[in-house]
Amino acid sequence: MAVGSRDWTRSLYETLDGDYTTAAELREASIAGDLARWTQALTSLVTRSLRELGLEVAARGHRCTGLPIKREEYLALDVTAFRGVERGWRFPVAVCELENSGSDAVVAYALWKVLCIRDTLRVVFCYRSPRSDARRLIRLLTDGIVGAMALPDRERLGGDTLVFIGSRSESHTFPYGFFQAWRLNRNLGRFETFGWQE
Numbered sequence: 001m002a003v004g005s006r007d008w009t010r011s012l013y014e015t016l017d018g019d020y021t022t023a024a025e026l027r028e029a030s031i032a033g034d035l036a037r038w039t040q041a042l043t044s045l046v047t048r049s050l051r052e053l054g055l056e057v058a059a060r061g062h063r064c065t066g067l068p069i070k071r072e073e074y075l076a077l078d079v080t081a082f083r084g085v086e087r088g089w090r091f092p093v094a095v096c097e098l099e100n101s102g103s104d105a106v107v108a109y110a111l112w113k114v115l116c117i118r119d120t121l122r123v124v125f126c127y128r129s130p131r132s133d134a135r136r137l138i139r140l141l142t143d144g145i146v147g148a149m150a151l152p153d154r155e156r157l158g159g160d161t162l163v164f165i166g167s168r169s170e171s172h173t174f175p176y177g178f179f180q181a182w183r184l185n186r187n188l189g190r191f192e193t194f195g196w197q198e
Contacts (some may be wrong), residue, residue, distance in 0.1 A: 005160035035100035
C-alpha cells in the first residue's frame with residue numbers, strides 16, 4: 001500500500017478540520033511562538049491523520065504495538081508509520097520529522113534524515129515566523145541537501161518528499177494558509193509548491 005502525498009495531505013487537513021481542540025492548540029501555539037506546544041499538537045495531528053489512512057503509527061505519546069519491539073519512536077524519527085495489516089519487522093511507509101528549531105542547519109538535518117529512509121512518503125514540518133523566510137529555507141534545502149544528490153540517487157528515492165513550513169504571520173488564514181507545502185521534484189532536483197487540492 002503506497003501512501004500518496006495528496007491522500008495523506010487531504011487526511012491531514014480533514015483531521016484538523018474535524019478536531020477544533022487540536023486546531024486551536026496548534027494555532028495558539030504558533031501565535032505565541034511556543035514551539036514545544038506546537039510540536040506536541042502537530043505530533044497528535046500527524047499521528048491521527050496517518051491512522052485515518054489505516055496505518056499503524058509510532059510517535060512520542062503514541063506507542064506502536066505492531067512491531068516485535070513496541071516503542072513510541074523508531075530510527076530516531078518523530079513519526080513513523082507502517083502498514084497496519086502486517087506483523088513482524090517491516091519497512092515504514094511514511095516518516096515525518098517535526099522540527100521546531102529556528103536553525104536552518106537543524107531543518108536541513110531533518111530533511112537529510114528522512115531522505116535516508118526507504119519508504120513511500122517523507123515529510124518535514126518546520127516553522128518560520130515571517131513567511132518570507134520560507135523561500136529562503138527551501139533554496140537552502142534544495143542547494144544543500146538535494147543538490148548533493150546525483151540524479152540516479154534522486155530517482156531511486158521513490159515516493160514523495162514534502163516540506164511543510166508553518167508561519168505565524170499567516171495565522172489569520174489558519175489552517176489552509178498557515179502551512180506552505182513544497183514537494184521535491186526528483187527529476188529537476190528542486191522543491192516546487194505543492195497544490196494538494198488539485
